[in-house]
Amino acid sequence: MNFEHQLRVQDLNVRYAETIDEDRLESWPDFFRDDGRYLITTAENVAQKLPIGMMYATSRAMLRDRIKALRQANIYEAQRYRHVIGAPRLVEAGDGTLRARTSFMVARIMHSGETMLFATGCYDDCIVLDGDNAVFAEKTVIIDSRQVDTLLAIPL
Amino acid sequence: MNFEHQLRVQDLNVRYAETIDEDRLESWPDFFRDDGRYLITTAENVAQKLPIGMMYATSRAMLRDRIKALRQANIYEAQRYRHVIGAPRLVEAGDGTLRARTSFMVARIMHSGETMLFATGCYDDCIVLDGDNAVFAEKTVIIDSRQVDTLLAIPL
Amino acid sequence: MNFEHQLRVQDLNVRYAETIDEDRLESWPDFFRDDGRYLITTAENVAQKLPIGMMYATSRAMLRDRIKALRQANIYEAQRYRHVIGAPRLVEAGDGTLRARTSFMVARIMHSGETMLFATGCYDDCIVLDGDNAVFAEKTVIIDSRQVDTLLAIPL
Amino acid sequence: MTIAAGIRAWPSDQVTRVPYWIYSDAALYGEEMERVFRGDTWSFLCMEAELPRPNTYRTSFLGDMPVVVTRDKDGAVHAFENRCAHRGALLCHKERGEAKEIACVYHNWTYDLCGKLTGVAFRRGIAGKGGMPPESRPEQHAPRQLRVECFAGLVFGTLGRHTPPLETYLGAQIAPKIRRVMRAPVRLLGGYSQILQSNWKLYMENVKDSYHASLLHMFFTTFRLNRLSQKGGLVVSEDGGNHISYSMAAADAGKEYEKAGMRTANEGYALEAPELLKSVDEFGDGVGLQILSVFPGFVLQQIRNSLAVRRIVPLGVDRTELVWTIFGFETDDEALHELRLRQANLIGPAGFISMEDGAAVGFVQRGSRGAGGELSVVEMGGRGIGSEESRVSEAAVRGFWHAYRHHMGM
Amino acid sequence: MTIAAGIRAWPSDQVTRVPYWIYSDAALYGEEMERVFRGDTWSFLCMEAELPRPNTYRTSFLGDMPVVVTRDKDGAVHAFENRCAHRGALLCHKERGEAKEIACVYHNWTYDLCGKLTGVAFRRGIAGKGGMPPESRPEQHAPRQLRVECFAGLVFGTLGRHTPPLETYLGAQIAPKIRRVMRAPVRLLGGYSQILQSNWKLYMENVKDSYHASLLHMFFTTFRLNRLSQKGGLVVSEDGGNHISYSMAAADAGKEYEKAGMRTANEGYALEAPELLKSVDEFGDGVGLQILSVFPGFVLQQIRNSLAVRRIVPLGVDRTELVWTIFGFETDDEALHELRLRQANLIGPAGFISMEDGAAVGFVQRGSRGAGGELSVVEMGGRGIGSEESRVSEAAVRGFWHAYRHHMGM
Amino acid sequence: MTIAAGIRAWPSDQVTRVPYWIYSDAALYGEEMERVFRGDTWSFLCMEAELPRPNTYRTSFLGDMPVVVTRDKDGAVHAFENRCAHRGALLCHKERGEAKEIACVYHNWTYDLCGKLTGVAFRRGIAGKGGMPPESRPEQHAPRQLRVECFAGLVFGTLGRHTPPLETYLGAQIAPKIRRVMRAPVRLLGGYSQILQSNWKLYMENVKDSYHASLLHMFFTTFRLNRLSQKGGLVVSEDGGNHISYSMAAADAGKEYEKAGMRTANEGYALEAPELLKSVDEFGDGVGLQILSVFPGFVLQQIRNSLAVRRIVPLGVDRTELVWTIFGFETDDEALHELRLRQANLIGPAGFISMEDGAAVGFVQRGSRGAGGELSVVEMGGRGIGSEESRVSEAAVRGFWHAYRHHMGM
Numbered sequence A, B, C: 001m002n003f004e005h006q007l008r009v010q011d012l013n014v015r016y017a018e019t020i021d022e023d024r025l026e027s028w029p030d031f032f033r034d035d036g037r038y039l040i041t042t043a044e045n046v047a048q049k050l051p052i053g054m055m056y057a058t059s060r061a062m063l064r065d066r067i068k069a070l071r072q073a074n075i076y077e078a079q080r081y082r083h084v085i086g087a088p089r090l091v092e093a094g095d096g097t098l099r100a101r102t103s104f105m106v107a108r109i110m111h112s113g114e115t116m117l118f119a120t121g122c123y124d125d126c127i128v129l130d131g132d133n134a135v136f137a138e139k140t141v142i143i144d145s146r147q148v149d150t151l152l153a154i155p156l
Numbered sequence D, E, F: 001m002t003i004a005a006g007i008r009a010w011p012s013d014q015v016t017r018v019p020y021w022i023y024s025d026a027a028l029y030g031e032e033m034e035r036v037f038r039g040d041t042w043s044f045l046c047m048e049a050e051l052p053r054p055n056t057y058r059t060s061f062l063g064d065m066p067v068v069v070t071r072d073k074d075g076a077v078h079a080f081e082n083r084c085a086h087r088g089a090l091l092c093h094k095e096r097g098e099a100k101e102i103a104c105v106y107h108n109w110t111y112d113l114c115g116k117l118t119g120v121a122f123r124r125g126i127a128g129k130g131g132m133p134p135e136s137r138p139e140q141h142a143p144r145q146l147r148v149e150c151f152a153g154l155v156f157g158t159l160g161r162h163t164p165p166l167e168t169y170l171g172a173q174i175a176p177k178i179r180r181v182m183r184a185p186v187r188l189l190g191g192y193s194q195i196l197q198s199n200w201k202l203y204m205e206n207v208k209d210s211y212h213a214s215l216l217h218m219f220f221t222t223f224r225l226n227r228l229s230q231k232g233g234l235v236v237s238e239d240g241g242n243h244i245s246y247s248m249a250a251a252d253a254g255k256e257y258e259k260a261g262m263r264t265a266n267e268g269y270a271l272e273a274p275e276l277l278k279s280v281d282e283f284g285d286g287v288g289l290q291i292l293s294v295f296p297g298f299v300l301q302q303i304r305n306s307l308a309v310r311r312i313v314p315l316g317v318d319r320t321e322l323v324w325t326i327f328g329f330e331t332d333d334e335a336l337h338e339l340r341l342r343q344a345n346l347i348g349p350a351g352f353i354s355m356e357d358g359a360a361v362g363f364v365q366r367g368s369r370g371a372g373g374e375l376s377v378v379e380m381g382g383r384g385i386g387s388e389e390s391r392v393s394e395a396a397v398r399g400f401w402h403a404y405r406h407h408m409g410m
Ligand code: FES
Pocket: D084, D085, D086, D087, D088, D089, D104, D105, D106, D107, D108, D109
């Protein structure tokens, strides 16, 4: 295994999660390539080969629109996430890209303090390394449960 | 500390957990040595030096029997796990084996989507490295709680 | 990024958490510098720039007093924690110290077996490396929720 | 229907005022399961497409009661209680599957796909010992059969003895609007569910509330996907229980919201990737949005090219699961298929539009805590439950309460 | 006993039909705690071996009521409510421990190991000020003492005034079967517990249900550990509450299951590591399996060489904790000890056999939701509650309901 | 007040015995929300300092009922139900904020900061269609206004029509002790909350129980921060509902605890970092500890230089949130500020002292399960509810029950 890639992807994941957990959502799209693909779906849909997602974007612009809507249009109760992410399992795709599968748990904390285990699942990522930088060409968030409590406003 | 061993054991744990979480249980026994020992017990039993376990196997064959029974004999509701595993703390045993202690949390996701924090605890492992390969000579799963919800069909 | 520092801090965190989770609390203060600062507060207080904490110590002696009180004075039901900790995000402060931010989830397991997701949050640490040793000059535990179930006896 | 002991009385003869205890009274909730969901009403169970072949089944719910929906070897659809005649174990504990017969796991009693008890393990004992007395009639306790009707690819079921035929129940104005959407063989695109922290009725009111749409959902208004000032209408079935609300896709240039200074008006807000809102008039009638509901718990949605059915499963007096099934048609080309996937961003728990309904119903559940004795006001569009040209109306919400009181005997 | 207001009536004079509301009525649950668990019944509290020395204690439950079980300095065993006479705090909040006296943490009132109030902090005040009036008698509110009897190393307790002596309560046929298993000084091997998502009665029925064993538990059947066709029997105590079901180890070659085409028959299924099933006839009577239960909540298990006691702790109308304690004997040699550890794979939440009971009881709890008014059928082996040679019988389940109705006054 | 149907009777005419069902009866809990929290009592809502400027608001609770507290543009403080007049949605779903007006998110109805309904979206419809009938009076259903009084920087509210003026309600002996602590403009230091696994009353009893302090909290005793033998006193308001308990800082050298052999006595126990206990006599009266409570749910605490207000929010019959707000004064110098931060180690869920109250109340909730019919003993210091020099007394606890019975009409 390539230890450097291992640690770089781990670092990418940590910074990605921190950006969300600390509500710096405006920077979240920057973790993706211009034509980055982002999909949130369920293990059940994946198992049945059904394509629908809860969030689906095919460009960084669409990700920025998502955040803009959250900030300016959508109504939802103040809440934050806390990601805890496992170590990634990497497969070198050769073409300078890496495929990574990574398990996560996300707790959701309401402004009132109420906390729940909100989502568990795995990231199925395609990562592009160039130089010191690493971005997602594709990120598929496969949540284990088909149930979402109340709403899913903040990306996972 | 030996960074290479650190990362290799971490990778072993990730692949081990992924095999379970993605329901590739037939491959699970392959993470053990032929005479591998697997025990699931509780912190309370360990503290009281009581030997009983919930699952106990002294060979890979017994692990294969476990999976076979799950697939062919046992009745239980469709469910999956999601492991999130901490970094291992390693002790070099010298004789080419490593002792590793690793914290874990496991969420259980029912087919209905119902999710719960199913088990927490630590792995107390004895790992044999030969060449690129790493397998468990012993794996003791010490769960923190003496309570198990409904049943424990899938190994931890 | 500095891979060695990454792994050393990860190892520090693992040993720190294990010391708590295995109830070796008498050794817990040794993870701090003599004049180590330890604070547990909430994200809400931090966001409002309010200084109060739930635990606050400005020396290792105060940490030892905390443990001594837990052992000899305070009444609370037998309970244990299980930490699962993400990878740290490091910033080299230059002066031989590191700043690290690390996400955690802590489950609390009562002697009865009852388990709950007790706390989530992040560690905001200032770590001093000298030689093989690494200790906390400062550790701020920022819990995401303002709510604590029943009591917070054991440090996080 | 007689008034049950222990059901509180409706505070007036009107449906313009609703008492808040209706959302939090646990005893009432139990009565609702009996009188509404297991009474003379039709509940949506699943889509026919979820039973793709003979000898398939899917589990669902009639209120809080588990049911099995099957397609037998001849293709006929059946539904029955998911409860064994013997000791009451779930007969099917999977979401869906293939089966020629159903065997209860507990004692291996077997059923055919009509829910008929076909086998009792060791009924005659073993070697002449044990087993059931010859005169025993366990069949008398077989899972209750639901009356089932399939309409335009949707499977409905009822336990009520006096439930009218489905099409009559839907009403002459609603049934065609279901057919309108279900225009071709269905292609399932997937699904998920949303746990609402509220009483089930709050969600059904929300769906029938054409007044809230463009006030709560800024996304609607901002992009003029749906404004009350757009041409459209509100249709309520005679019994009040079923409704559609629709609006024409043609964006209006009206400034009513801006004049009224609504929070929901938001000039100079634009999408960087407007393709999200690209859509086609697949129904050829210019209707851009049609929300349709059938009492007590079914919703059929067309938001541009995003099509879905939603069904509610009450989980308790203050918890409800909303199950979404998103679909297109076998006839969709790649372009339309991709449109549907992209527009899925509008709906579901993460939908630019519908996420807010999840928040809103919870806000009412919590906001009305402590207000059991107070009344809410349902007077937009007057006091009637009739159809209206205007959607600045709560007529469909009043219709819901009209139907509710009828079934509850309140 | 008189019938309590608000307890629903039993639907007939038979125990061959059981109403489903019995598993979900919250008010009834409260009555059960009083009438069954705190009534004239014996509850298993712990093993004597869990009180290894004088001045030790262990906490347990009488239904949902917390109790303390102690062994005093003279070795006598006592049990009393785990509730302080003063304001009701738990007296012991640890699972087990050593203590010469018990001090409540709240105000430091003290008790001896018989549960007698021995000290009231500052009863006479300080410097003549404060404290209790001389005539106060806090002793009158001391934790209620349980009557305790130890039988074959098992500690039972009761609050009932008219509970017969334990051995009488067990019955002439059951008591010896307890002695049979408890053949030597106990060596504790460990324990764990299982949270059942069901009413407590569903688990007790499951245990008494000799009919299900080989139909639900394929592992039993496949390896012919227990088939209804094997020689064995079912014994029910006169009052119906207690039972044993047993079968001889000698594998039968019968083909009844195969003939009947049971799901549980599975030829050509073999273990790679058959040592799992290796066992010895330690009781010298060829009985390979004996399940014994005592009303309301005790189970003693012998499955080959796997020995355990189980007790239920009701956690609510639809939740139950099942506490397992696995044991062997001081006299075990290494080989037998290892057999017990290996056979532990058969039992508990992960047991090849018993994991399924955890699933089954939950299936009934959920399957019968919505069927409150329906009846389940308990007619295998006829209508009686007597002992039988055949285990194709639900006689012990009927016995349970017979005893239940008696204690509930239903 | 008349006795409500379904409220059980108090077992005697005394308050020296308290029935355990009072902590677990769900129906009673509902009545308490009405009669106690929404009755003729004052509930603490927040500190004035939490409304720092005009046009700010903070959400709070009156029992389990959500309320909004506001400071209007002129600086006046108002409080009203956090429930929209229309369909009952929460009006404010944030903890705190700035606002000139409040708009409900559901249909955009608007309110001024007095809670007056000021706007109904599209009340007259659009283009003459829809909207409300002219004669509609939604204003009649506006969120209920609380009567508000600010006292020494504390905001209290009531819904009761006959609640006496706040200062009268507090009583002549209690009011000055609030002023004593609130000696200067408040500087907020932060807060957190504690989820208590018990009925709300158990926490209020705990606070009023001067007897437990030095027996449960060894830290108090060991460091002689508070011993019953220290000079101090207990003051109970005439109606019994409010109290203070105080003790002088001067450490006594008494040996009563040692003589009585209390667990809480612990010679030779010392702190390595005694600065934790360093404190100054900021109030100039030598009082080191003053615990003050106001019926039903307010606590003001001075433990040396650690100052906090606590309010309870009942979450259910056996769950309570305790919200802590810790403060100092604008006039604090750095040294005093640092003292307060350090002494915060004594309080809250992690407090060397108060963590144990979280455990204790839970112990009673669980210890008394199964003891519904039993009585607890409240006889320390006699049977009265009057003030006492001695804190070896439960007079304030009896006072609580006296007030409780009055408001509950029991
Ligand atoms: S419960 Fe289904 S066969 Fe017995």
